[in-house]
Structure formats: C-alpha cells, structure tokens
Amino acid sequence: MGRLATVYGQAVACHRQAVRRWEAVRRALAAAGPVAPGSPELVARLARLGAELAEPAPDAARPATNPVPVRLGEATTLDGGFPVLVPLAGGTHLAVDADARDPRVGELLRAVVVRLLAALPAGTVRVAGIDPAAFGAAFLPLRPLHDAGVLAPAATTAAEITALLDEAERHARTAQRAARDDQELLLVVVASAPPPRELARLAALTHAGPAAAVCVLFAGYPAAGPGDPPPPLGATTQLRLNDRYVLVGDPPGQRFSADGSGLAAPVLLDVDPSHATVTGLARQLGAATRQATAVTFTDLLPARRWAESSGDGLRTVLGRAGRQLQLGASDAAPRSGAAPAAVGREPVTVAFDDATPHWLVGGRTGAGKTVFLLDVLYGLAARYSPAELQLYLLDFKEGVSFTEFVPTERDPSWLPHARAVGIESDREYGVAVLRELRAELTRRATLLKKHGVTKLADLPPNARPPRIVTVVDEFHVLFAGNDALARQAVDLLEELARKGRSYGLHLVLASQSTTGIEALYGRAETIFGQFPLRVALPGGGGVLDPVNDAARALPVGTAVVNHAGGAAGADTEVRFPDAHAARAELAALRHELFQARPAGSPPPVVFRGYETPRLADDPGWAGLGPDADPPLALLGRTVDVVGSGAAVRLDPAPGRHLAVVGTAAAGADVLRSATLSLARQHAPGTARFLLAPLASGTTERADDLAMTLAAAGHPVRRLDAPALRAQLAELAAGPAPEAARTYLVVFGMDAASGALAAADPETFRSGHDDLRAVLRQGPAHGVHLLGWWRGLRRLGEDLGGTQNRDDVACLVALNVSGADLGLHLGVHDLTYTPRDGRALLVDRHDQRTDLIVPFVGDGDEW
Numbered sequence: 001m002g003r004l005a006t007v008y009g010q011a012v013a014c015h016r017q018a019v020r021r022w023e024a025v026r027r028a029l030a031a032a033g034p035v036a037p038g039s040p041e042l043v044a045r046l047a048r049l050g051a052e053l054a055e056p057a058p059d060a061a062r063p064a065t066n067p068v069p070v071r072l073g074e075a076t077t078l079d080g081g082f083p084v085l086v087p088l089a090g091g092t093h094l095a096v097d098a099d100a101r102d103p104r105v106g107e108l109l110r111a112v113v114v115r116l117l118a119a120l121p122a123g124t125v126r127v128a129g130i131d132p133a134a135f136g137a138a139f140l141p142l143r144p145l146h147d148a149g150v151l152a153p154a155a156t157t158a159a160e161i162t163a164l165l166d167e168a169e170r171h172a173r174t175a176q177r178a179a180r181d182d183q184e185l186l187l188v189v190v191a192s193a194p195p196p197r198e199l200a201r202l203a204a205l206t207h208a209g210p211a212a213a214v215c216v217l218f219a220g221y222p223a224a225g226p227g228d229p230p231p232p233l234g235a236t237t238q239l240r241l242n243d244r245y246v247l248v249g250d251p252p253g254q255r256f257s258a259d260g261s262g263l264a265a266p267v268l269l270d271v272d273p274s275h276a277t278v279t280g281l282a283r284q285l286g287a288a289t290r291q292a293t294a295v296t297f298t299d300l301l302p303a304r305r306w307a308e309s310s311g312d313g314l315r316t317v318l319g320r321a322g323r324q325l326q327l328g329a330s331d332a333a334p335r336s337g338a339a340p341a342a343v344g345r346e347p348v349t350v351a352f353d354d355a356t357p358h359w360l361v362g363g364r365t366g367a368g369k370t371v372f373l374l375d376v377l378y379g380l381a382a383r384y385s386p387a388e389l390q391l392y393l394l395d396f397k398e399g400v401s402f403t404e405f406v407p408t409e410r411d412p413s414w415l416p417h418a419r420a421v422g423i424e425s426d427r428e429y430g431v432a433v434l435r436e437l438r439a440e441l442t443r444r445a446t447l448l449k450k451h452g453v454t455k456l457a458d459l460p461p462n463a464r465p466p467r468i469v470t471v472v473d474e475f476h477v478l479f480a481g482n483d484a485l486a487r488q489a490v491d492l493l494e495e496l497a498r499k500g501r502s503y504g505l506h507l508v509l510a511s512q513s514t515t516g517i518e519a520l521y522g523r524a525e526t527i528f529g530q531f532p533l534r535v536a537l538p539g540g541g542g543v544l545d546p547v548n549d550a551a552r553a554l555p556v557g558t559a560v561v562n563h564a565g566g567a568a569g570a571d572t573e574v575r576f577p578d579a580h581a582a583r584a585e586l587a588a589l590r591h592e593l594f595q596a597r598p599a600g601s602p603p604p605v606v607f608r609g610y611e612t613p614r615l616a617d618d619p620g621w622a623g624l625g626p627d628a629d630p631p632l633a634l635l636g637r638t639v640d641v642v643g644s645g646a647a648v649r650l651d652p653a654p655g656r657h658l659a660v661v662g663t664a665a666a667g668a669d670v671l672r673s674a675t676l677s678l679a680r681q682h683a684p685g686t687a688r689f690l691l692a693p694l695a696s697g698t699t700e701r702a703d704d705l706a707m708t709l710a711a712a713g714h715p716v717r718r719l720d721a722p723a724l725r726a727q728l729a730e731l732a733a734g735p736a737p738e739a740a741r742t743y744l745v746v747f748g749m750d751a752a753s754g755a756l757a758a759a760d761p762e763t764f765r766s767g768h769d770d771l772r773a774v775l776r777q778g779p780a781h782g783v784h785l786l787g788w789w790r791g792l793r794r795l796g797e798d799l800g801g802t803q804n805r806d807d808v809a810c811l812v813a814l815n816v817s818g819a820d821l822g823l824h825l826g827v828h829d830l831t832y833t834p835r836d837g838r839a840l841l842v843d844r845h846d847q848r849t850d851l852i853v854p855f856v857g858d859g860d861e862w
C-alpha cells in the first residue's frame with residue numbers, strides 16, 4: 001500500500017496540469033447542460049474555453065519533443081481508485097496487446113487521442129490512423145476531427161498503410177533535421193496491427209526519439225510468443241488486457257516498479273469521450289487550425305521592397321503548401337494512394353528562371369485565375385524594382401483583370417513596372433505586343449553579342465536590362481480563327497518561347513482551355529514544351545499530363561503547381577490568398593510602389609478595347625497648328641503597343657485622297673474627324689471646304705460640321721449631287737484661283753453615281769471622267785477628296801476599275817468583308833474581321849495596313 005501511495009503522489013504531482021486542463025474541458029461541457037451540440041451557445045462557451053486552452057502551458061511549449069501526461073483510466077485498490085496517467089509524445093509511445101476490435105481498446109484509443117489534442121495547443125498535432133482489420137471502424141466516432149483537418153482518413157489497405165508510413169518517416173526525418181520549436185506532432189494511431197514489414201517500420205518509429213516528433217499508439221501489438229518475436233518497441237508504455245482490467249507496464253523514464261512489473265494495481269480503462277466532447281474539440285481545433293494556416297496577402301510580400309536582383313531569375317511566394325481546411329468538405333479527403341491531406345504552412349516559391357522560364361496556367365472561369373495572377377504580379381512587383389522587372393499585361397476577356405495597374409480618374413496611380421496594359425484586347429493588339437517583344441529580343445541579342453555573352457544573367461549588372469514578364473490572360477483568343485493573324489501569333493509566340501529564356505523575356509499564358517486551338521495544331525508541343533511550369537486551378541487539369549489527375553476536385557483558392565511540364569508526381573498543392581478580398585492592402589502596396597517610382601517614369605501605355613477615343617482628347621489633335629505641310633487627316637488610334645495616332649497625310653502626290661468604305665454610320669464620324677483636323681492646320685481663308693451630304697441622314701452632320709468650320713473662319717459651301725457634278729467639272733478643268741486648298745467632303749459618294757454617270761451633251765465628258773481627273777491631278781493643285789462610299793463595288797466603279805485603285809491611296813474600311821477588301825486592294829492574305837468600333841486603315845503609298853479605333857465626334861473639338 002505504501003508503494004502505491006508513493007506512486008499515486010508522484011503521478012498526481014507530475015500530471016496535475018494535464019488533469020486541470022482536461023477537467024476544464026469537462027466542466028465546460030457539463031456546464032453546457034442541455035445545450036444541443038453545435039448550438040451557438042455551446043460554440044461560444046467552447047470558444048472561451050478554447051482561448052483558455054490555447055494559452056501555452058509551460059510543459060507544452062514543445063509538444064512534439066516534451067512528453068505530455070495523459071490519463072488512461074482508474075487504478076483500483078481495496079481503498080478505492082486513483083487516476084492513472086502515462087507520458088505520451090516527446091518520444092514516448094503506448095502499446096496495447098489487443099486491437100480495437102475489443103471495444104475497450106477502441107474506447108481507450110479515442111480517449112487518448114481526444115485528451116492529447118485537448119491538452120496541447122491547437123494546430124500542433126496531426127493524427128493519422130491505421131486499421132487493416134476493421135476498415136477504420138475504430139475512428140468513426142472521431143469523424144468531427146477529420147472534418148477539422150486534424151485526423152486523416154484511416155489507412156486500411158496495404159497501399160494506404162505504405163503511403164502513410166512513407167509520410168510518417170518523411171515527417172520524422174524532416175523534424176529531426178529542422179529541430180523547430182513549433183514542430184508539429186504526428187500521432188500515429190494503430191487500431192490493428194499491419195503485416196510484419198509495416199509492423200517493423202512502426203516499431204522503428206518508436207525508436208526515433210523526441211526530435212522525430214512522432215507518437216505511436218499501437219493497439220494489437222503482438223505479445224511475444226513462439227516463432228519470430230515482434231520487433232521491440234522503444235520508450236513505450238505497454239498495456240496488457242485481461243478479462244476485466246488492464247495491466248499498465250512501466251512508463252519510459254518514470255517507472256512504477258523496481259522490477260519492471262509495472263503498476264501494481266489493475267486499471268479500469270476510461271470509456272469513450274462523449275460525442276459533444278469530440279464535436280466541441282473539433283470545432284475549436286478546426287477554427288484555430290484554419291486561422292493558423294490561412295494564407296493572407298501579407299504572406300506573399302517580402303520583408304523589404306525592391307531588395308532583390310533579377311540577375312539569375314525572378315522569384316515570388318505564391319502561397320502555402322497544402323489544401324485549405326473545409327469543414328465537412330468531402331473533397332478534403334486525399335486521393336487514393338496519396339499521402340494524408342496535410343494543411344501545410346510552408347511557403348511555396350515559384351520562379352522565372354532557366355528551369356521554368358515560362359508558365360502555363362489553366363482554370364475554368366471563376367476558378368480564381370485573376371486572383372492568382374494578381375498575387376503573382378504584386379509579389380514580383382514588391383520584390384523587384386522597375387529596373388529589374390517590367391510587365392506587359394494582356395487581357396483578352398471582358399473583365400477588369402489588370403485595370404488596377406493603370407491610372408484612372410479615381411486613382412491616378414499606376415504600377416511602375418507596367419509598360420503596356422491591354423484590357424479587352426483585340427487579337428491585333430496581342431500580335432502587336434508579341435511583335436514588340438520580338439523587337440526587344442533582337443535588341444537584347446545585339447547587346448549580348450556586344451558583351452560577348454550568351455545569357456542575360458552573364459551581363460554585367462550595370463548593362464543588364466530588366467527581365468520582362470508578359471502575361472496573356474485568355475490567350476487562346478489570340479489563336480482563334482486559324483487565319484493569317486493566328487499564324488503570325490503562333491510564329492511570334494514560338495520564337496519568344498524558344499529564345500526568351502536566355503534573353504530574360506518570360507511568358508505567362510493563362511486560359512480556360514488549351515484544347516481546340518486550331519492554329520496550334522502540330523506546333524502545340526513545340527510551344528508548350530517551353531513552358532515547364534504548369535499551374536492548374538480548379539477545372540484547369542488540361543495544363544497537366546492527361547494521366548495526372550492531381551487537379552481533380554480542387555477547391556477555389558488552391559492550385560496544383562507542377563515544375564515538370566505537368567508530369568504526374570511533380571505536383572505541389574498550394575493555397576493562395578484571395579487578392580479580391582485584400583483590396584485595401586493591394587491599393588496600399590500599389591501606392592507605396594508608385595511613390596517609390598524612379599523620377600520621370602512614364603505611366604503604362606493602356607489599350608482599352610472597349611473605349612472609343614475622342615478627337616478632342618487626342619494628343620495629336622492638341623498638337624495641330626496652322627501651316628502644316630503636308631496636312632494630316634486624323635482618323636483614330638492605331639491598335640499597337642504605344643497607341644499611336646492613325647492619320648494620313650494629304651500631300652501633292654496623285655491619289656492622296658481618302659475613301660471611307662462601309663455602311664456603318666461611323667463613316668460620317670471618320671469624315672468629320674479628318675475634316676476638322678485638316679481645318680485646324682490651315683489659317684482662316686487658306687482652305688475651303690465643300691461639303692456634300694448626299695447619303696440620307698447626313699445633312700444634319702454636314703450642317704453641324706459646316707457651322708464648326710465657318711466658326712473657325714473657313715469658307716464652307718454646301719453641295720447637292722448636281723452641284724457636286726458641276727464642282728468636279730470645274731476642279732477637273734484646273735485649280736481654283738481663290739483658294740490654296742480645296743477639300744471636297746462627300747457623305748455618300750455612291751449616292752452621286754446617277755448624277756456622275758451622265759455625260760455632258762457639249763463636252764461628252766461624264767462626271768466620272770471629271771472625278772477621275774480630280775483624283776489624279778487634284779492633289780498637285782491642293783485638291784483632295786474625302787469621300788464615304790457605302791460599298792466597295794461602287795468605289796471600284798467610280799474609280800473605273802481595280803487597275804485605277806491607286807487613284808485613291810488611302811482607305812478606311814469599316815464593315816466590309818476582309819475577302820472583298822482583299823479583292824479590291826489586290827492583296828491575297830489580308831486579315832480583317834469587321835466589328836463595331838474598329839476599322840482597317842490602308843495607305844497604299846506607305847504600304848501600311850493597320851487596325852484602328854476610329855474617333856467618335858461629339859462636337860467638343862473647338
């Protein structure tokens with residue numbers, strides 16, 4: 001009795017704290033009274049209790065390496081009972097000779113798991129179960145812990161047990177190497193013994209010592225008998241079950257007995273923890289773990305801004321490894337054969353360097369592609385100064401992906417790294433950007449040659465240009481159509497992908513789908529072969545190898561990052577923060593970087609596909625002044641990287657006239673912009689404007705234009721069809737003596753065909769003869785025609801056949817088909833798809849064909 005009393009005293013003194021904390025849980029739950037599990041009141045009480053439990057206890061500072069006292073049951077003596085506690089974790093383990101098919105053992109395992117989890121700080125323990133004998137039945141009552149992400153689904157098959165042991169051994173090795181204070185404890189709960197090989201691996205884990213941060217609860221550990229003895233266990237308290245009681249062996253380091261016989265009193269094991277206990281604990285742990293492992297935007301940012309060099313590549317943190325916890329979410333379960341789902345905290349870093357020069361990103365719409373790209377772009381922009389990194393950002397969809405990087409009325413700041421930003425871009429704009437990048441490639445090749453090196457990384461730092469990252473969102477649009485433009489895009493992309501690595505030009509291609517890109521047929525492998533880094537967002541498994549299903553059932557906010565071109569087995573699951581939810585932080589960072597921009601750095605050139613430019617806002621308009629030689633007719637903005645003005649010069653060469661073609665009402669706007677810009681380049685009285693509104697609905701426009709011109713001091717005359725006919729005859733006869741310049745502006749030239757067709761009874765000349773004479777000789781005398789034809793056929797007829805097509809050298813095509821236009825111009829590979837707000841500007845003398853966004857006029861110009 002005396003010896004028992006001593007043991008009891010020691011045990012109580014040693015384990016008082018654990019009891020106190022466990023009792024706190026019990027009291028709180030008892031106090032909950034009839035409150036239903038899961039009710040808000042119970043949750044609130046448990047939250048308070050959680051806060052209490054979360055305070056680090058002195059003996060639990062390093063739960064992985066310090067043993068924790070855990071109660072098993074009650075020892076019975078003639079005088080009554082006392083609690084029996086044994087050390088667990090900190091390199092100590094527990095073994096029972098019966099497995100969990102004996103209900104008492106199952107209850108014991110569950111009680112010990114719950115107590116260990118309750119006694120240690122939330123988020124420091126992960127539990128993995130093994131149960132080949134009963135398909136994991138022993139763990140079913142602990143299901144809430146599984147939903148909380150603390151307990152992995154039990155390994156029951158040989159493959160799952162092997163995978164779990166691989167993971168446990170990896171965990172042990174990593175923990176031993178890292179020796180971190182906040183090392184997570186892996187609690188391996190064996191409900192029934194696995195086959196001998198796996199048994200030996202489990203036994204080895206019990207010898208790994210405290211630094212391995214593994215604790216094994218081993219039920220069904222075979223008793224020594226005839227034949228091969230079971231592998232010996234290290235630092236393990238062994239329990240032996242008899243009919244009613246359990247006999248507790250000496251715990252490691254705290255012997256109950258001098259002779260190794262263990263506790264001298266039989267013990268009645270504790271029963272199952274109640275469902276309310278398990279649920280309450282799971283809620284606490286789930287919330288705490290989610291909070292501890294949540295990825296925030298701040299996690300992506302470096303300690304110091306612009307402190308990194310891009311010499312050998314660009315790197316940024318994308319998020320943290322592992323999958324975010326989802327309470328009750330079935331997709332938190334690991335795929336078969338995979339290691340237990342882990343909610344990691346390790347930051348995941350990605351790079352643009354020799355190994356992963358380009359990235360391919362896939363994800364269905366709404367999968368978080370924009371958020372992912374924003375995370376990457378802000379992460380890079382915070383690490384590298386604009387002298388180290390430049391960005392070209394191209395978005396082909398209707399959306400707002402990159403709008404926050406460009407100045408707006410509400411926020412005039414911009415991201416100083418951004419050089420060109422395309423929002424709702426046209427394919428032509430995309431090709432223009434790729435062309436600009438290819439030109440940069442050539443410039444860099446020359447630079448490298450000059451320094452006698454072959455890679456950007458080998459240039460001396462003071463001669464090294466910034467790395468350029470080009471992001472193309474919804475890039476498949478670029479290749480839609482299988483036309484000449486798509487072929488150009490493929491050629492450019494292939495060259496950039498192949499050579500970009502050495503020259504510091506990096507591509508990120510993001511898309512909902514990489515299949516069905518016709519223009520890539522046959523070249524997809526060569527091109528995408530240059531994209532070793534694959535990022536699969538939910539629904540984006542297409543960027544991985546067809547047999548790699550790592551991206552199956554990914555939740556939003558997670559991605560699979562694969563460094564091996566999508567090959568199975570090279571996947572890291574990563575959680576990235578929701579940039580949309582961190583608007584204020586993003587804006588603060590952008591403003592900080594904007595303030596730090598180098599003096600004189602220009603804003604990015606922005607192409608907004610949806611925007612209609614106004615003549616009055618155009619820098620070219622503001623720069624116009626009288627006596628320009630030759631005068632320019634401003635028409636709109638070219639769809640190119642720098643957003644240059646689209647204009648034609650009206651010099652004295654034959655054919656310097658403008659034909660606007662198509663039925664779209666925008667034709668009148670184009671004539672108006674051209675006329676007003678020309679008028680601005682003449683002092684009052686030095687040019688006259690002859691306006692002929694022949695097409696229906698144009699009279700008002702012409703009147704309005706006439707008033708504006710007259711107000712600016714220019715002589716203006718209105719012409720109807722017969723007057724036009726007469727005027728052409730006059731102009732064809734020779735230059736007008738009273739005006740240096742004559743601009744004949746005809747709204748609906750085709751409407752004059754009847755009047756022009758008739759021949760003069762005296763001279764036998766038709767109006768068409770006069771028109772053709774004016775087209776050829778007019779410019780030399782300062783006479784230029786600005787005409788709007790509503791069809792190509794009429795234009796051809798008025799010119800007298802395609803052989804005379806050079807008589808009008810400048811053409812703005814609106815809604816005319818690309819094929820008809822090609823025929824009219826005699827150009828066989830012309831690519832033009834008519835659409836609202838776009839036109840094709842052709843200048844035959846300059847051999848220029850540009851997609852333009854024509855100006856719209858709103859009367860505000862003067």
Ligand SMILES: Nc1ncnc2c1ncn2[C@@H]1O[C@H](COP(=O)(O)OP(=O)(O)OP(=O)(O)O)[C@@H](O)[C@H]1O
Nearest residue numbers: 364365366367368369370371556557576577578580
């Ligand atoms: N890491 C994340 N965590 C939580 N929610 C996220 C995360 N990333 C994205 N989301 C949410 O998913 C939704 C879609 O995100 P996002 O706009 O980036 O998708 P997308 O793939 O660009 O869609 P679309 O192609 O249709 O524009 C948003 O409501 C966003 O808040």
